[in-house]
Amino acid sequence: MNQDKRRRFDSYPGSVSTTSITVIVLAAGGGTRMKSKTMKVLHPIAGRSMIGHVLDAVSALQPHRVVAVVGHQREQVGPHIQELLPDAVLAVQETQDGTGHAVRIAWEALDAGDRAGTVLVAYGDTPLLEGESLRAFTEDHEAAGRAVSILSGIVADPSGYGRVLRDQAGEVTGIVEQKDASPEEAAVNEINSGILAFDAEFLDSALPRLTNDNAKGEYYLTDTVGLAREDGLGVGAFAIEDVLQTEGANDRAQLAALAKEKNRRILTRWMRDGVTIIDPETTWIDVDVKLEPDVTILPGVQLLGATVVAEDAVVGPDSTLKDVEVGAGARVVRTHGELAVIGAGANVGPFSYLRPGTELGKEGKIGGFVETKNAKIGDRAKVPHLSYVGDAEIGEGANVGAGTIFANYDGQQKHRTVIGRHARTASNNTFVAPVHIGDGAGTGAGAVIREDVPPGALAVSAGPQRTIEGWAARKRPGTAQAEAAEEASGS
Numbered sequence: 001m002n003q004d005k006r007r008r009f010d011s012y013p014g015s016v017s018t019t020s021i022t023v024i025v026l027a028a029g030g031g032t033r034m035k036s037k038t039m040k041v042l043h044p045i046a047g048r049s050m051i052g053h054v055l056d057a058v059s060a061l062q063p064h065r066v067v068a069v070v071g072h073q074r075e076q077v078g079p080h081i082q083e084l085l086p087d088a089v090l091a092v093q094e095t096q097d098g099t100g101h102a103v104r105i106a107w108e109a110l111d112a113g114d115r116a117g118t119v120l121v122a123y124g125d126t127p128l129l130e131g132e133s134l135r136a137f138t139e140d141h142e143a144a145g146r147a148v149s150i151l152s153g154i155v156a157d158p159s160g161y162g163r164v165l166r167d168q169a170g171e172v173t174g175i176v177e178q179k180d181a182s183p184e185e186a187a188v189n190e191i192n193s194g195i196l197a198f199d200a201e202f203l204d205s206a207l208p209r210l211t212n213d214n215a216k217g218e219y220y221l222t223d224t225v226g227l228a229r230e231d232g233l234g235v236g237a238f239a240i241e242d243v244l245q246t247e248g249a250n251d252r253a254q255l256a257a258l259a260k261e262k263n264r265r266i267l268t269r270w271m272r273d274g275v276t277i278i279d280p281e282t283t284w285i286d287v288d289v290k291l292e293p294d295v296t297i298l299p300g301v302q303l304l305g306a307t308v309v310a311e312d313a314v315v316g317p318d319s320t321l322k323d324v325e326v327g328a329g330a331r332v333v334r335t336h337g338e339l340a341v342i343g344a345g346a347n348v349g350p351f352s353y354l355r356p357g358t359e360l361g362k363e364g365k366i367g368g369f370v371e372t373k374n375a376k377i378g379d380r381a382k383v384p385h386l387s388y389v390g391d392a393e394i395g396e397g398a399n400v401g402a403g404t405i406f407a408n409y410d411g412q413q414k415h416r417t418v419i420g421r422h423a424r425t426a427s428n429n430t431f432v433a434p435v436h437i438g439d440g441a442g443t444g445a446g447a448v449i450r451e452d453v454p455p456g457a458l459a460v461s462a463g464p465q466r467t468i469e470g471w472a473a474r475k476r477p478g479t480a481q482a483e484a485a486e487e488a489s490g491s
């Protein structure tokens with residue numbers, strides 16, 4: 001999984017930019033409004049942490065170096081970042097003295113060689129951010145040769161954000177934070193998304209000049225814009241149309257809203273790519289899932305993790321598949337599956353529980369109220385009804401009778417059961433593992449199989465039936481059972 005992630009992070013087509021890019025991701029804030037043991041940027045959306053989405057987006061720039069600023073709960077965040085991006089530099093900000101302070105900490109953690117070219121600053125909590133947008137932004141920044149560029153947004157309600165200030169000619173003059181803004185400044189509806197691009201040389205000269213002489217008593221990174229103007233250097237703003245891409249989640253309500261929007265975008269992409277999704281409102285698909293054209297997703301389906309669904313398969317309604325591979329033309333109804341493989345043309349469900357290590361062959365069947373675990377079920381083999389299949393190998397074309405239990409656990413150890421090709425086992429069997437049923441062998445109803453059955457043999461273990469006449473009348477006199485028996489024998 002992690003290797004997949006890493007591969008994906010590197011898989012963007014070559015960036016047009018020729019300048020080396022260093023990315024600084026700020027993630028030191030407490031995220032107290034999440035009211036969570038889990039650090040804000042680690043909360044997942046669409047199967048990936050919020051900071052995972054940001055790191056994926058910035059990878060599109062093929063950055064020379066990524067440095068993440070961590071503070072609160074860095075023992076959680078640091079290892080997570082290094083798992084996703086082993087080359088990332090971690091910079092620790094002990095006290096959160098503002099975005100300018102955070103970038104200074106990052107700057108000090110970088111080698112001189114990384115303090116060159118373009119520097120992009122982003123936040124760790126913007127899960128909708130797309131690499132394409134960052135590419136367009138940095139390309140605009142570099143083409144204009146500015147000291148600072150602001151990724152801005154035009155919004156209906158600018159409250160909470162820094163406002164982008166412009167002079168009469170429309171040139172950007174600075175950013176003013178909400179708390180420091182005059183009423184006229186506060187009325188400006190072009191906001192600072194928080195994402196800024198810098199010329200490294202300018203940033204190096206500006207960071208020591210920042211002060212905390214403002215309403216929040218913090219070092220504002222945004223003050224660099226005014227400084228660049230004073231230096232007579234180029235500044236400008238690049239407005240992103242899709243402002244949601246730069247929106248952060250500060251509490252669980254915003255987290256849910258962004259997750260829903262992220263999901264809507266993922267579904268739209270799949271529908272454009274030829275997948276039928278009957279009810280997008282009740283369908284959830286993680287960002288790493290892969291679907292082929294002409295897949296159909298019925299209502300109430302969650303496709304999670306690294307799930308892959310091949311063409312013409314139909315999944316749903318009401319199914320959750322995590323890290324499951326569904327073959328072409330397979331049918332999966334009301335199923336919960338994890339780390340399982342479902343072969344082409346196979347049938348699963350309704351009400352099936354596929355646990356890790358389940359591998360169902362081509363045109364095989366796992367039917368209603370069947371639980372499987374670490375079970376290899378061959379091509380065209382069937383476990384149609386009410387069974388537990390654990391630690392098993394079932395040969396091609398075999399049929400397992402209704403209500404069969406693979407007793408894989410002797411109280412201390414797990415053992416395997418092997419059922420041969422085209423074997424036919426009857427209803428209500430118990431296979432006490434380790435046990436081997438040969439190719440083409442069979443069993444009788446209610447058998448408890450403790451010993452191997454050779455190929456072609458029939459094994460029966462339930463003894464001959466003993467019928468004790470008049471038992472109900474003698475042992476249960478006066479009950480409805482005895483009365484019913486009496487009425488039947490009287491007639």
Ligand code: UD1
Nearest residue numbers: 026027028029096097098099102123161162192193194220
């Ligand atoms: C910041 C911007 C504001 C912009 C807004 C967009 C400044 C001064 N203001 O305001 O113009 O409109 O973001 O959301 O830059 N962080 C640290 N260390 C710190 C402080 C912050 O790592 O000492 C991180 C936070 O974890 C967060 C990000 O920086 O990811 C932004 O910090 P926050 O305090 O939310 O900034 P705002 O006041 O929202």
Ligand code: CA
Nearest residue numbers: 160194248250
């Ligand atoms: Ca914020």
